[in-house]
Amino acid sequence: MTRILSHVKTIYILGVILAISGFTHLWNAVGFPDIFYDEGVYMERAMHVLSGLGVQDRYFHDHPFFGQIFLAASLGLVGFPNSLHPTTDPDSIASLYLVPRIIMGLLAVVDTLLVYLIADAKYGKKIALASSLLFAVMPFTWVMRRILLDSILLPFLLSSILLALKTKDAKNKYLMVLLSGLCLGIAIFTKIPVFTMIPLVAGLVYFNTGKNAKMLLLLMLPVVLIPLMWPLQAVEAHQFDIWIKDVIGQTQRPSFGLPYISLVFFKLDPLLFILGITGTIFAIVRKDYFVLFWFMPFVIFLLLIGYNQYFYWIPILPVFCISASMFIVNLLEHIKKKNKILPLGIILGIAVFGLVGTLLVISVNVTSTQFQTESFVLQNVSGNDTTILASPAYAWILHYVFHKENVPNDYSFILYNQIHTGKILLVVDPHFLIDLNRGKKLQELYNDSKTITTFDEDLSKYDISSYPYSNIKMNLDGTHVEVKIK
Known part of the structure; x- marks a missing residue:
C-alpha cells in the first residue's frame, strides 16, 4: 500500500512539473525570444516542402533535410498557413510564427518527460524528479523555444537513449534496439553533429544485451542508413561535389568557438552552468560513464569544429540537468542525516530561483x-x-x-x-x-x-x-x- 501511495505521489509531482514545463515553454511564445535569422531559414525550407517543391531547397547543403520534413508535416496537419487566414496586420503576421513556436514548446514538454524517464531508469525517482524539474524551470532552456534543428532532434535523441536503457529488461530486445537505432538515425538525419552520441547509445545497447555484437550491428543499420539518404539525394541531383564543399565549409565558418559559447551559457544561466559542470566533475570522480559518454564526445566535437552557436548546447542540456541533480541529491543525502527539512528546502529554492528568472525573461516582448x-x-x-x-x-x-x-x-x-x-x-x-x-x-x-x-x-x-x-x-x-x- 505504501508503495502504491508513493507511486501516485510521484505521478502527481511529475504532472506538476510537466505543467510548469508547458507554461515556461509556451507562455508568450511569439513574444520571446526574438525571431532569429536561422528560424527564418528553417521555416522557408519547411514551406518549400509544404508547397510540394521537394525536400532540398536551392544548392546549399548545410544540414540534412529531416528538419524541414518534420516541420512541414507538423504544419500541414493544421492546414498552415491558410487555416490562419493571414492578413497584413502585425498580429496576424505574429500568428504565422506562433504555430511553429507552439510546436517547439510542445516538443520541449515531451523532452521534460523523457528526461524524467531516462533519469528514473538509470538513477531512480529522486534524481529523475530533480532532473525534470531543472529542465522545466531553468532560464537557459528558453533556447528550445526557437524553431531550430537542435530543438527538433532532441526528443528523438532522448527516445533513443531511453530505449537503449530499457533494452536490458525488454522481452523483445531486437525491437527495442531497432527502435533505438531508428530514433538516433533520425536525430543524426536532422543535424549531423549528433553522431557523437553513437558511443553512448551503442555502449548502452552492448552492455544491456549481454555484450551481444549482433545487437550492435542491428543498432547501427538505421543509424548509418537513414542519414545516408542525405548524400544519396545530392548524388541523385548531381550535386555531390557541392555537397562535399558545403559540408566541409559548414564546419569552417569563423566563430568565437567553445570558450565563447561556454561564457554565454554562464552569463545566461550561471546556476545551471555551475551545477552542470560540478555534476559532470562529480560523475568523473564516480566514473559514471553514462554522463561522460553523453557529455564528453559532443563537447570535444564542438572544440574541434570552427563554428559554434550558443544554442548548440541543446543536445546536452538534459545531461547537464541529470548530472546536476545527481550531485545535489547525493550532497543532500548527507545533510538529510542531520536535518530532514533542509534538503527539500534547497531543491525547492533552486527551482524557485530558476523559475522566477525564467518568468522574468520570457515575459519580455522583443518581437x-x-x-x-x-x-x-x-x-x-x-x-x-x-x-x-x-x-x-x-x-x-x-x-x-x-x-x-x-x-x-x-x-x-x-x-x-x-x-x-x-x-x-x-x-x-x-x-x-x-x-x-x-x-x-x-x-x-x-x-x-x-x-x-x-x-x-x-x-x-x-x-x-x-x-x-x-x-x-x-x-x-x-x-x-x-x-x-x-
Whole structure:
C-alpha cells in the first residue's frame, strides 16, 4: 500500500512539473525570444516542402533535410498557413510564427518527460524528479523555444537513449534496439553533429544485451542508413561535389568557438552552468560513464569544429540537468542525516530561483518591431518592379504566404546574382549589419539606399548586463530595424 501511495505521489509531482514545463515553454511564445535569422531559414525550407517543391531547397547543403520534413508535416496537419487566414496586420503576421513556436514548446514538454524517464531508469525517482524539474524551470532552456534543428532532434535523441536503457529488461530486445537505432538515425538525419552520441547509445545497447555484437550491428543499420539518404539525394541531383564543399565549409565558418559559447551559457544561466559542470566533475570522480559518454564526445566535437552557436548546447542540456541533480541529491543525502527539512528546502529554492528568472525573461516582448516591419513592407510594396531583400525571418512570409514576387530567400542574394527590377527595398536589422562585411555589394546597397522608416524596440528599462535579463542580449534582432529603398 505504501508503495502504491508513493507511486501516485510521484505521478502527481511529475504532472506538476510537466505543467510548469508547458507554461515556461509556451507562455508568450511569439513574444520571446526574438525571431532569429536561422528560424527564418528553417521555416522557408519547411514551406518549400509544404508547397510540394521537394525536400532540398536551392544548392546549399548545410544540414540534412529531416528538419524541414518534420516541420512541414507538423504544419500541414493544421492546414498552415491558410487555416490562419493571414492578413497584413502585425498580429496576424505574429500568428504565422506562433504555430511553429507552439510546436517547439510542445516538443520541449515531451523532452521534460523523457528526461524524467531516462533519469528514473538509470538513477531512480529522486534524481529523475530533480532532473525534470531543472529542465522545466531553468532560464537557459528558453533556447528550445526557437524553431531550430537542435530543438527538433532532441526528443528523438532522448527516445533513443531511453530505449537503449530499457533494452536490458525488454522481452523483445531486437525491437527495442531497432527502435533505438531508428530514433538516433533520425536525430543524426536532422543535424549531423549528433553522431557523437553513437558511443553512448551503442555502449548502452552492448552492455544491456549481454555484450551481444549482433545487437550492435542491428543498432547501427538505421543509424548509418537513414542519414545516408542525405548524400544519396545530392548524388541523385548531381550535386555531390557541392555537397562535399558545403559540408566541409559548414564546419569552417569563423566563430568565437567553445570558450565563447561556454561564457554565454554562464552569463545566461550561471546556476545551471555551475551545477552542470560540478555534476559532470562529480560523475568523473564516480566514473559514471553514462554522463561522460553523453557529455564528453559532443563537447570535444564542438572544440574541434570552427563554428559554434550558443544554442548548440541543446543536445546536452538534459545531461547537464541529470548530472546536476545527481550531485545535489547525493550532497543532500548527507545533510538529510542531520536535518530532514533542509534538503527539500534547497531543491525547492533552486527551482524557485530558476523559475522566477525564467518568468522574468520570457515575459519580455522583443518581437513587436519585427512584425510591424513585415506589415509595413506588405502594405507598401505592390507590383513587380521591386526586389525585396530581407533576412529569412521576413522573406519566407513575403514569398510563401503572401506570394510577393522578387523576394529572394535572404539578402545575400545580391552577392551572387544580378537584380533586374527598377527598385530594391532593403530591410536592415542587427543581423544584416553583422553581415555587412560579407561582400562589397551589401555595403554599397546599404550606403546608397535611402531610409524610409524605422522601427525601434525600447528595452532600456531592462539591465541586460545582469542576470536574468542578460538573456535579452541574445535577442536583439528586433531592437532597431530600418526599411530602405534604392
